[in-house]
Amino acid sequence: xxxxxxxxxxxxxxxxxxxxxxxxxxxxxxxxxxxxxxxxxxxxxxxxxxxxxxxxxxxxxxxxxxxxxxxxxxxxxxxxxxxxxxxxxxxxxxxxxxxxxxxxxxxxxxxxxxxxxxxxxxxxxxxxxxxxxxxxxxxxxxxx
Numbered sequence: 001x002x003x004x005x006x007x008x009x010x011x012x013x014x015x016x017x018x019x020x021x022x023x024x025x026x027x028x029x030x031x032x033x034x035x036x037x038x039x040x041x042x043x044x045x046x047x048x049x050x051x052x053x054x055x056x057x058x059x060x061x062x063x064x065x066x067x068x069x070x071x072x073x074x075x076x077x078x079x080x081x082x083x084x085x086x087x088x089x090x091x092x093x094x095x096x097x098x099x100x101x102x103x104x105x106x107x108x109x110x111x112x113x114x115x116x117x118x119x120x121x122x123x124x125x126x127x128x129x130x131x132x133x134x135x136x137x138x139x140x141x142x143x144x
Contacts (some may be wrong), residue, residue: 009144018136025131027110031039
């Protein structure tokens with residue numbers, strides 16, 4: 001089976017001015033949101049057997065977080081920043097729209113989503129992050 005074209009390594013084109021607000025609405029502690037918000041992140045999307053892995057690397061903040069997922073199945077994992085909170089997530093691929101959709105719910109009541117919309121040749125992404133009343137839109141490009 002060939003690898004999906006949406007796998008790869010992508011980097012944000014610029015700092016997203018709404019990133020910290022989005023992270024707070026998504027349930028991150030304010031100190032973490034303030035640290036991660038004004039930075040450029042890399043997103044790595046790979047397959048590992050029947051699972052996929054999304055790794056978010058934020059070099060300026062010296063942080064990374066990995067989330068394993070099986071397409072179209074809800075998963076529950078501990079929050080990497082708040083161990084007493086569990087995050088439920090589901091990922092879906094929409095071939096017609098070239099979109100990797102992900103939805104999240106936390107045990108403390110936060111709901112948020114991240115959608116990666118790919119261009120025709122899978123070299124660029126428009127990333128839509130939504131939480132509460134905040135929508136953060138950011139451009140990314142493939143580096144590998």
